[in-house]
Amino acid sequence: MDAHRLPKGLGWLSVGLGITELTFAKGICRLLGLRGHAGLVRALGARELVTGIGLLSQPERRPWLLGRVAGDAIDLSVLGATLNRSTTAASAWRFAATVAVLGITLIDVYAASAPRLRRISNPGKGDVREGPMESWRGSGLAEDVGADASGTSAEWDEAKRHQMMQDAQSRLGLPDPESLTPRS
Template sequence: MDAHRLPKGLGWLSVGLGLTELTFAEGICRLLGLKGHAGVVRALGARELVTGLGLLSQPERRPWLWGRVAGDAIDLSVLGTTLNRSTAATSAWRFAATVAVLGITLIDVYAASAPRIRRVSNSGKGDRWEGPLESWRGSGLAEDVGANANGAGAEWDEAKRHQMMQEAQSRLGLPDPENLTPRR
């Protein structure tokens, strides 16, 4: 999955779970054998909602992803308190909820700990780029850092275009695609 779409998807999941926990707290408590703890479920729902809105609205998503992981730990601990309340009617729901939260926790940990793209020096043998190996050229980055914006892009000669790409590459600190060493 795309590294930018996963946090957004988790944000929408958080919003949905939060609204569900806020709206149907008593029913969730009945299914899990937590009668009388609707306030706890609503608090968990509010936390989910805030985390989801943070993932959807903030440019730096990593803290919000770790917030989801912390919330998953809280959810698992609340589910753990229900283990000694074994009734046939609620045990299947508890098992399903625990498996679902464990699965989501794995996805949240994966998303929160995904490595960032960074540049690593390769002791004078060129640069090794830790991240996607596709070329950034042609993506519009040169135009974003000061290339001619008057629409004359199609009329530039190749030498001028290459020079501007080199300047943009230097200003942005991007590696030269021709000198990349693949990751091992």
């Protein structure tokens, strides 16, 4: 998934979960066999909502992704503490909720550990886009991945040099600098 879309998707997931936990706290407690803990569910919902809004509105997403991971740890702790309760119908729901939170936790950890994307502002429009701070071309990376470095760049013909740069870009998994355009 696109490194820009995953945090946004997780932000919307957080907003949806937060609103659900705030709105239906008593029903969630009844379903999971946690009667009397609606305040805890609402607190968890408020945390989800704040994290989701942060992911959707802030250009620096890493702290919010780490907040999701920490929130997942709290959710798993609460669910883990309730797994040994005896109500059979609620046990299945608690187990399913725990598995779902574990899956989301893996996605959150993946998103939070993705390579850091830096902010680039467009002074003309004042908007922000994400991507590398500068082009990797001309930085010597092509030579580092096996391009012929015996001659100087002035001796190479431009078509060969361009092809070598594209090959290195592809092997390194780097974005094409020409395709990184500011969002409008």
